Amino acid sequence: VGTAGPATATERPAPVRPTAAAHGLPADLASVTELLAQRLLLADKVAAAKYGTDTPIDDPEREARILDDVRARAAGLGLEPDAVAAVFRDQVEANKLVQRGLYARWDAHPAERPTERPDLAKEVRPALDRITTQLLAALDETERARALPSCGPRLATAAGWSAYTHRLDTLHLKALGRALPSVCGAGLTG
Numbered sequence: 001v002g003t004a005g006p007a008t009a010t011e012r013p014a015p016v017r018p019t020a021a022a023h024g025l026p027a028d029l030a031s032v033t034e035l036l037a038q039r040l041l042l043a044d045k046v047a048a049a050k051y052g053t054d055t056p057i058d059d060p061e062r063e064a065r066i067l068d069d070v071r072a073r074a075a076g077l078g079l080e081p082d083a084v085a086a087v088f089r090d091q092v093e094a095n096k097l098v099q100r101g102l103y104a105r106w107d108a109h110p111a112e113r114p115t116e117r118p119d120l121a122k123e124v125r126p127a128l129d130r131i132t133t134q135l136l137a138a139l140d141e142t143e144r145a146r147a148l149p150s151c152g153p154r155l156a157t158a159a160g161w162s163a164y165t166h167r168l169d170t171l172h173l174k175a176l177g178r179a180l181p182s183v184c185g186a187g188l189t190g
């Protein structure tokens with residue numbers, strides 16, 4: 001997927017934003033759901049990296065490091081650390097939901113098993129880490145929008161749009177639903 005850089009970062013949401021705006025959707029929450037969808041699509045690579053190896057789906061130490069890291073960075077952005085950690089906790093659970101679903105699919109249908117094994121440490125986790133940075137920025141940018149009473153329905157609409165543009169299947173759609181519950185109101189104090 002190309003190198004990370006300003007061009008990539010600004011170009012990525014481009015197909016979503018103008019179209020979402022044309023439909024009267026709040027582009028700000030679309031920027032969040034776009035990243036949640038991208039993170040869920042990376043779960044396919046995580047699963048492919050682990051399937052048929054000794055590496056378990058659950059890595060509690062990596063999860064704890066991620067949550068500690070985002071708590072600290074949230075505080076640096078002036079966001080509420082626990083609320084931001086809750087968002088990432090949901091992302092981790094949603095990611096494992098996809099991994100488990102793919103394992104079940106691949107167990108049942110060997111022909112669908114991945115033919116290549118991506119490098120978890122060198123390729124996949126760095127891609128997840130880049131999304132972490134982007135998602136923290138998106139949570140910061142949407143702090144006000146996420147505090148509004150309209151956040152829930154607007155988030156659901158934005159999520160539907162992201163699901164559509166990424167052609168998410170039933171498994172990833174279910175996972176996207178699992179990724180959403182902490183987004184509205186996250187980052188608020190008190």
Ligand SMILES: C=C(O[C@@H]1C=C(C(=O)O)C=C[C@H]1O)C(=O)O
Pocket residue numbers: 046057058059060062063066091092093095096125128
């Ligand atoms: C994605 C992975 O699988 C699981 C999900 C994680 C996540 O969503 O960040 C982190 C650790 C694992 O429990 C991974 O091992 O990197």
